Each structure stands twice: as structure tokens, then as C-alpha cells.
Amino acid sequence: MPGEVTLTGVGAGFTLPAPARAARDLAGIGANPVDALSALDQLIIDRRHTPSPEIARFTAVAGGVQRQRHLDSASDRDEITRSTALATLIAVDGSIAEALTEAGLRVTDFLTVIGIRSVPDTAEVPDARLDPIFATAVRHYLTSKGGRVVTLTDLALAILQSSRAAGDGRLPDRLEKLGLDYERAISTLERQIEDAYFAEAEPSSGFEAEVESEAESRAAGEAPDSTTEAAPDRAPETSERTRWTTDGAATDDLLGRRFLAQVLASRLRGLSGSHTGSFLVHIDGPWGSGKSSLLQFLETELAPSFLLVNVNAWREQQVGVQWWTLHNALRAAIQADSRHRIWARVRSRIDAIRTRLMPFVAVLVLILLAVALALLARLDLTTGSALADALGKILSLGALAVAGLTAVYRLLMPESRLSAEAFVAKSANPMGQVQLLFSRTLRRTRKSVVFLIDDLDRCDEKYIIDFLEVVQTLVREAPVRRHTPGRRDRRHEPPAGPYAFIAADGQWIRSSYESHFDSVKITTVPGRPLGYLFLEKIFQLQVRLPSITEDAKRAYLDSLLTGATAQRPSAAQQALATELTAEVNRATTGPQIDRAAAKADGLISAESRMQVRGAAAVKLSNPVLQAGARHELSRYWKLLEPNPRSIKLVVHTYGTLQSLRTLEGIPVQRTPLALWTIVEIRWPQLADHLRAHPDDIENRAGTPEPAATLLASPEVQAVIASPVWGPLTPDQVRDCTGFRVGASPDTIPDSRTDTD
Template sequence: MPLRNYGVLAARVVDQRREEVDDSPFYHLHLVDAEGIAYRASVNVQSLQAPSELLYVVIDDFRGPVLDRLPAAGSGWRGLASQPDAEGLDFIRGNLFDPSAMRAVPPDLPPGENDLADLLDHFVLRAINDSAAAVYVFGEHWGPEPDRPDRVFGFVPGNGIHDIHMNQGSTSRFRRDDGVWQDGGVLIHLPSESRWIAVFVAFQSQAWHTDDTTGHMIDAPPPRPADQVEWVFDTPAQEDRLRRRPLATALARRLSRSRQDEPDLSFLLHIDGAWGTGKSTLVNLLRTELPREWLPVDFNAWRQTNVGPAWWALLVALRQGITDKTPTLRGRLRLRLAESWMRLRREQLALAVLLLLLIACAALLLLGRELATVTTTVTAVVTAVGALWAAARFVGRFLQWDSARGARLFEQSNANPMRDIAEHFAWLVAKAPGPVIFFIDDLDRCSESYVVELLDAVQTLVRDTPSTTAHSRSFGRDHRGSVFFVVAADGSWIRKSYEVAYEKFADSVAEPGRPLGHLFLDKLFQLRVSVPLIDAQRKQYYLARLLRLRSPTDAEAVRQEIKRTRDLLTNTTTDDGILRIMDSADPAVYDQVADLAVIRLTDALVERATEHRLQRFESLLAPNPRSMKRFVNAYSMLRAVRILEGSTVPFDPLALWTIIETRWPGLADHLRAHPEAILSLNGMSSDRDIVPVTLRALLEDPDVRRVTTFELGGPLTPELIRACCGESLPAV
């Protein structure tokens, strides 16, 4: 028999609590609707039947017709009938998600191991901190219970929702609750991010082949071994086991703010890390954290290496991305025709010559035999040759742009091909349904020649085209939309590629502490972010998660401390305040609240306070009009990475280290490997041999000495350098 009181609750979440009981733990939400009525929604995080671990799927950017049928935000409880047209959920028949995407997650691993409650925490806490967020809970309603306080949150009367999971294909005594179009779930709407998040849960004992009327199991589920280690594949992860999502959230906010502050400027972000450090995983998470209106364009550089010119591959990827976002065949055809017409108008010279020659041919026909035979013959030859040239040029422009071979011919047959290419790229960007962001991966698997070719093409396409020109206005475009590029690659690979390509210029261009490769990276990218390193504790948690292990801990005490620490972080408005809280946190608590600490760093009040403090270091920066902005961005991202690595290095030393990284990246590379070399740079040691010959000129550089001994944060020591690079400071 179907659930008696199935429906959906539209409300706002104001609190959450984990509950640990022996038989079946829950994750509780405290929700309040627009009328002030309180509810408790209880999500199972463990099964009464073996296997105890639930299946779950979290969709970061959920879409579907169910969103169009939801009641108004905050409107409270609405009962629904268990039938197809009653707006309920059905995991099997509703096409909500791919069931094969569901994963088994232990309900309550020791803090930091990403159990199901951790996953719910990540999204629920965001909804609690966003006053505009709306939550929809599907399940069975119970209560109200007059004069009886809620046993978890204490509000009166007790009132709530349960069975927030799949409610069909059950075994044993739960078979009586089977039905169709009555499955449970949680939908969270974050308007500030233009995003819907969906959380769906099922029991492993439930069947996915059920009767269309009763919802009863038709085929029994296959048995699953109780003790089995998961197969782990060396592919970019979709599950955030290493807590990279907070960094992805911070990057997404940084990119969104850059677009708001400077809408006409493009932005290039470099995600730096060696092979296997998780660059692609971070890129995947960043993609899901961006606002929904952005247009992501995936570009695997390695697969494009031998296909065609780099600019052509980028152009094809952009066109395909726009086409995929164009829902109708009519819209795609209109885009293609508009693109062809734009190319046609650009060929004004060829069209003019062809028109003049046609007029000449017509004049010959009208004049007839009066003209001399020689004149007629010469004119006919010139006309034929000119017509062939104009026609070939005209037709070629259409054929060449649609194939890799044609793209190469286009390059060879035009005196200034990149101008037209950049104009065409900008035209396509203007046709995109939202801001365009390229995700370039596997560049550090390509040859040095292709690395340079691709990055030079990117620079040409997004920087060398003026935002407003007479040429562009003639084609009906008065501005160029900004384009964002995220390049995930080992920085040393990119630097070496440029050093090989421009080897002849290395001695004349490179500077002490700023080798040629670093100069190119500084010119290309506005922001560089290193992938966080994995400390010993995180390695232990990660291995335990893969092996499905548990370890004893005082879970309830840790949870209470986590909640207290999160409350403190939510109420602080300075970088220093966040650091003090994190520095005093127990290791088990630190890992659980690091995500919130990183997200708090991107809060507008915290960022303003940070920028104000960083202005004290302005005299140490390079004399560049954009150096201060780059300094602020670099510090903010470096602080986020350090927190995720477990390092709470103080504000001032990290600011000085950020300056060294940005002004003398070659010196920073050496100090990472040899922190004790800082003693020779700041005058605390006379040992010059610890500094390589290529950097010894910096020993006498007054700017370097001033940074390393600055009154705020200095003098830098080997211990501070190690902390700035991710190690924890020794206890005092």
C-alpha cells in the first residue's frame, strides 16, 4: 500500500543536526515555512537491513521538468497522490538521474572521511547561510503532535517529514510502504548561484525493477559481498574525497567577481600541479560550482595535438559548445547561416572585384564586335583570371574554416590570418548564451611546440582583438564579451616548453629570479593556483575511505566541537579571525571545518578587510598598475590552499612569500627546495654557496633584501618559508 501522507514541503532550513543511534542514524533538518510553522525532516543515513550502507547521488546542477511543478518557495506542506500526474518523484520512471551513478557511502565514518552526513552538511550549511535559499523535501508527513515538543530541535508542536528515500522495491516488513511516484528526496535552490542541488538516497536492499502499479519488487537484487574493497580507477574523481570543493567554490566566486568588476576583460587561470595531484578533479569541481548561466567548453589539448592548428581547434570547440546549448534545430541552423553571412560580409574585396569583373563582362557583350579582337581577348583573359581568383577566394573562405586541412591553407593564403580569426572568435563569443569559459586539460602531455602554439593562440584570440573597432562595428558588433580560460597543467612543463621554443632569447630576456619560462607564464596568466598537497592525516583518511575502514573516535564530542567551530567561523569577518579559529581547532575538527573557512575567505567583508591589510605591503610590489590586484588575488588563493593543507601560517609572512612568488618565481622555486637559503638573502648568514649562481645577483638586490626583512612579517626564516609552502609551524 502506498504511503498515506506523501507530499512535498517547501520551506527554509534554519538548522541541522546529526543523530547517532544504534539501529538507524539520521541526519535532521530544522525547516520553517513562510507561516512560521516548524518541521523536522529526517534523512536516513544507514539501513536496518544488510548491507547497511545507503546508495546516494548528489547532482550539483540539477535540471528537469520536476522543477517547473514545484510549489512556491516557503509555501509549506503540500500532499501529493502516488500517481504519475501528481508531481511526485519516481527514481525509476521519472528520469531524474542515472541509477548507475549512485554510490555506496558509509553513514558515519570518523570526521573528515566524507560520510553521507558530511555530504549533506556541505550543501545544507550553504542553504542555512543563504537567506534566499529554498529547500524542498519529498517524503511522508507526520504530526503535528499538539503540546509535544520535537525530540531533536525542541519546537512545539512536533511536526515533520520522514521516508526521504526511495519508497519502492523494498523487502521484508518495508514492502507494505511500496508504491510508485512517491520516492523521497531533497532539492535545494541557491538563487545567488543560479543553481539547483538534488540529493537522492536509496537502500542497497531495494530493487530497481518494480511493478508499475504496486511498486513491489519483481526481481530480487543480486547479493553483494559484505567485505569488498572498491575498485579505484585512475580517472578524474567526481566525489570530493580530498576536500577540494571549497577551493573550487572560492575559484568560482573569484571568476564571477572578475566578470562583474571588469566585464570586457578576459581572464586566464592556471591550475598548477604535477601529474596525478588532482588537477582534473579540481577542474571538474570548479565546473559544477560556476553559476548555471556560464557556458563551459571542454578542450583536451592532448587529443587535439595532431588534428589541426590550435586556433582552429579552439574555434571548433567554441562553436560546438554554443551549438550544444542551442535547443532547437532551427536555432542551430540560424546560427550557422548567420556565421556564413558574417564571413561573406568580411570578404568585401573579393566581392567587389567579382562584381566589377561581371560588369566588365556585361559591357563587352553590349559593345559587341566594335572592339578590336586583341582588346577583347586580353580583357576576356583578365576577366576570367580575376573571376577565378575572386570566386576561389570567396568559396575557399567557407571551405577552409570547416576542416583542419582547410584551416592550414587559410593560414598560408592570408597575409594576416589571425586578425580575421580573432574577429570571428569574438563574434562567436557574442553569440554564446552566457559567459564562455574554456577548460583546457592535458596540456602537460603535449609537445613543447604545441604547448606554445596553443597558448599563443589563446593570447591572440582573447587579448589581441580590440573590444571596439571600426572593423567589428561594420559587422554589427559593438563590443566583445570576455572569455575565461582555465588551464590545468604542470607549470614546469609549460615553462620548459617556452624556454625550448625561445632558447635563443633566454640570455637577453631572462632576469635573476625570473627565468624566461616564468616571464611567459606571468604574461599569460592573471592567477596561478597550486593544487593542495595531501598531508599525512588526509592520506590516512583517504586510504581509509577507499578501503572502507573505520576507526574509533568520540564521535558525539567531535560533532559538538565541529558545530561550535562552524558557528565561530560564520561570525568572523577577518582573515586573522579565521586563522585564530583554525589554529586552535583539534585536528579532527580542523578537517571538518576547513571547507567553511575557505568559503568564508571569499565573503565580501572578509575580502575587504584582507585587501585593506595587504595595502601595507604596496611599496614592496613591482611598479606595475595591476600588481596590487594580482597580489590580492594571489594571496587569497594561496591562503585558501594553505588552509586546506592544514597550515595556518600568519598573515604577514604569507603576504611576503606571495610577493616573492610573484616577483621572483625562480627564487621561490629554490626556496621551496632549500628553505635555509633565506638566511643568506636576509643577511642572517654569509654562506653564498647555498644560493645557485643564477640567483646570486639577488643577494645584493635591495628589493629582495627589503622584502625578506620587512618589518611586517620579517625577517623570514626557514621555518616560516616551510609554513608558507604548506608545512605546519612547530608548536611553541
């Protein structure tokens, strides 16, 4: 019969249906109808498309084929792989088979290679799951399409496009060896979809015919038939109304920021447990990227184990006394956290007096001497008639003494902006006394102190520089905790820290330093201008906010338009996510965590995928695993700069980038990530350029200065083109920086899971 393709030979033995009979033949496969949504149906719906009726049946048939392959040891996967899906599509849809045959694919050989004996006679598996790579291929394909009905031809296109785009897994190699012309096959399938679309768009029937019939009835004076059903292709009613929302920090986590907060909190707990000193973290991101929301989630994760001190630098800018802003916020947080707030306030006053004890005692002695002299000179207590008058004078002098002491305290102690300025102005060693007061206040709590500083990038240039200098002096250089090994009573030991998370746009901060010190002439370190050097000196770690995935962006927009949060995943999806999360938690090595996290790509629900990836990112911050990461980095010691601070930054940054990319669902290999981390620490200016222009790492034609000179330098080439570890490619740069996520979160096939 014309249009049919008969397969013969090993692994074949059945006839493929002609295109006109494809849907009918597919619906007839199997005895039991598929009522529930299949995993593929749900994935399509989750991407705002509509699955055609044959999708569920296809999934059930392909699931049976995959099970048979698994039982025959032809595949080591039990989820539907791309190879199985493509073979099933060939068997059940003649138009797809013809397109691939015309493109040079030897279909019988393909079925033989992947070990498929029969498709129509295979027992169905309605609840079959999708292999992560197959799910990623479909998800990426649908992301680039507008909402529509998804057919089997769309699935074939998704598989071919993913196979052509990346060489991971076995399918690309198989299709290449069997002689498939990708361009011809994809072009033919795209033309089939277009032809089907325009055929369905013909107005000979449907809504336009119904409107025409109703108009004719009204013209004839007849009432329209109210029993007539609405045309199936009438667009659903939509709303164009929007609502206003505040610009405050988020309370519902729609962008995955809470998991990043958990990662940072986990690392901070490990740091505080090692009895170390201070640690400052820079949360970098442009305005409106969610830095304030991250700080709020971080506060939730750290409380109540840590004492959280919130400081809004923009709001406090008008006060102008930066050290007093920090100290006042610290003192208020300690008093609020204390069970005896009055006693905490008294102890705070005592600390202030102790800081400037000599001036305070001197004034106090003078006042007491004045009172004593007044009593001796004017009072005569020998006559009983004058007793009442004497008592009144004594009380008056006492009140005067109290008023004098109060005035002296307010003058000498930093209780207000003016007194804080006077506190510094009247001292021979002002910052020394401020440090002493600050350290004494820190010791008034048994918890480690964490400063959460926001909106510094809203302040002017001078205030930013002065504020960070104060943070450097009071927080970074705070006294280190003294630990006595074997000591039983640790009630009087100062806690670890203090720590600080400062959220600000890095470019804004760097430009402030470079503008302020424009007249200062120093020898510029290649790839690290003055602004970068200052930030490197202040902060031990810089965390750039991760990119927003397509899933998160869609969910966030929907929440703004509808006011509702993301739809909860089904019970089956929740159970599978829980199973994968448990697998992540059982993992004991980095590769095991990576493999478990990669399986999240097969989940339909975006929330479930984020749950598994978040658990993996937190697990990677485990101190034991971090020790393994440091051992992994030891192989690259020759590429590191001979600078202790730079080496520490490499270690800190590598682990953080590993967690960030895991959150985004990007499987990054360890060697490219290590090379990129070295580039980011040694030449941060070059890293910022490559983050925006990754192709310049290979093609330097037209690359602007100073990036072109840096890329050509022997030091940079030793890292990015290392004969042992390199080269570092543009795609690897995109992976390491999370660049691909902004375009689409699911474009990265993972060779560690696609074994078929």
C-alpha cells in the same frame, strides 16, 4: 608508602597513586561508568590506534577539572587544555608524576600556578571536548607511531613534546619557570612505554601457550577444546588483495579539491560581477597531482551560471590548428547550451559568412550570373511542348548552384581542419579575421564563457607555445564588455569575460619556452628567467595545488584498498562542525575567520575538520573581505616592484595563498604571508628554491646559484630581512608554502587559540 607522592600546599591536598595502582585508582574515580566513547577515545581510533580502558575515564575527570578551573576564572577555556590534561595525568598516574618530579618539575607549584584545587573529588564531564592545541599535540604524536594501544603515558609524552617543540601558549613558559628538564622527562616516559611493551610481549601465556596446548592434545589423540577462546593478542585477519582503479578525474572528493574549486568559483563570480574583461588562471601541479579532478569540480561549481568549454589539449594536438580547436569547442558548447540548437547552428554559419563576406558574395554573384546566362541562352519557353524539358534544365541548374555554393562555403569557411587552414592562408590579415569570428561567436551566448583546458603539459614544445599564443590572442585579448550605467534593457550586452583555467605543470611549460627561445638573447631579469616571464605575461594568477594532508592521504589510500569512502562522522561531530561552520559564516573580518577555522583542530573527524576549513577558505574569498586584504597589503607598497602587472599579481596571489593555507589548516600570520607573496612574484625562481630548501633563507652556506646571489642581493634582503616587517624565517616559509602539510597536517600549534 614507597612510590607515592604526597602533594601539600596551596592547590594540593591529595595523594598521587603509585604506578602499580594507577589504573585501579583511575577506574575508581567517579560513580558513573563511562560507556560511550570520549572525544579523546575517538581521536585515537581515528588515527588507527586503540585507546586503553583508562582513556575515557581520564577524559571525564580532566573535563571536570577544566570546568572547575573555568568556573574559578583560572582558565578562559571550557575545553580540556594541555595544562589541565598534564595536571590530571600527574594526579591519577604515579609513574608520570615520578618521572616529572625526577626531571625537576615542582608539582605542587605547577598545580598552584594553574589553579587546581583537587582532582579525585571533581565532578566528571564525560562529553568534555579537547582544546585545539591539545588535540593537535595528540594527533601529531600518534601520526609518528605505529598502530598500538595508547596509554596515559603516551598522552603525557604528546603534551611534553608539543610544549618543547613550540613556545606558543602558556604551558611551555610555565614548565620552563618551574624547572622541568624536558629531555630527562621524555626519556623516562619513553622508557616506561618500552618496558610496558616488552612486559606484555612475554610468551608465557596467550596465543603461543594456546597453540602449544592444542599441539599436545593432538599428539595425545584428543580433540582440541572448541570452547577455548582465542587469545586476545591474536592479530585480526587482514587482506592482501588489491583492486584496479581507473586514472580518470575523481568524482568523490577525498583530497579537499572541491573546496578549492569553491574558492576559485567564488572569486570568479565576484570578478564577473564587476564587468571586467578576460582573466586567465594557471593551475600548477606535477603530473598526477589532481589537476583534472580540480577542473571537474570547478565545472560542477560554475554550472549552469557560466558556459563551460572543455578542451583537452593533448587529444587535440593531432589536429594542429589551435585556434580552430578553441573555436570549434566554443561553438559546440554554445549549441549544446541553446534551447534551439538548429537556430544556433544556423547563426554560427552566418557568423562565419559575415567574417569573409566579400569573397563569399563575389563567388555567389558569379554563380548567379552563370545560371542567368545559361537560362537566357539555351531555354525557349514559348512553346508548350518544351516546357517539361525546360523545367528539368532549371532544376538541374539550381542543384548545380547549390552544390557550388556548398563547395565555396566549405572552401572559405572553417568547418574542418583543411578549411580552417585555408581560412587563414587565403587572408591578408588571418588572425584579425579569426579574432573577428571568435568574438562574434562569444556574443552568441548570454553567459560568461569559461574555458577549462587540460593536459597541455602532455604536448610537445612547439604546440604548447602556439596554443598559449592563440589563447593570449583570442581569450586574453577578447573585446572588453561594455557596461552602460543605468541601462534597463541589457539583453544585448555581451557577458563578462571570457575566462580560462589552464591546468599544466609549470616547470614543463617554462622549460618549453626556454628551450624554444634558447637562441634569443635578452637581458634576464634577476630571479625571473625567460620561462617565468612568459607565464607572467599570459596569466593573471597562478594557483599551485595544495599539499595533501595526512588525513586526506590516509583516507585516499583506504578508499583504494577497500573501495569505501571515508567513514561518516558521528552526529555529535557533525553538529559541532555545523556550529563552527556557522561561526565562520558569521565572521566579518579575516582574524575572526581565522579564529573560527582554528577551532576545527579540536574536531575528531577529518571530514568535519575539512568542512570547517573549506567554509573558512570560501569566506576569505568574499569580495568585501578582499577589499580589506588589499588595504592590509597597502602597508608593503615600498617593497613592491614598480610594475603595474607585478602589483596586480601580488594582490591576486596573496588572497589565493591565504585561502589555500586555510584549507590545509595552517594558520599563517599576515605579515609573513605578504612578504612571501612579494618574493614569489618578484623572484619566482628563488621562491621555487626556497620552497624546497627553506633553511637557505637564513643559512646560505652551500646554497647553489643563482639562489645564493639572489639571497645576497640588496633588493631581496630588503624584503626577507625588512627591519620593519621581517625577518622571514624558514618556519614561516614552510607555513606560507604549505610545506609542513606533506609531513604532517597537524604540527602547527596556533597561539590564537591556545590561551592556556
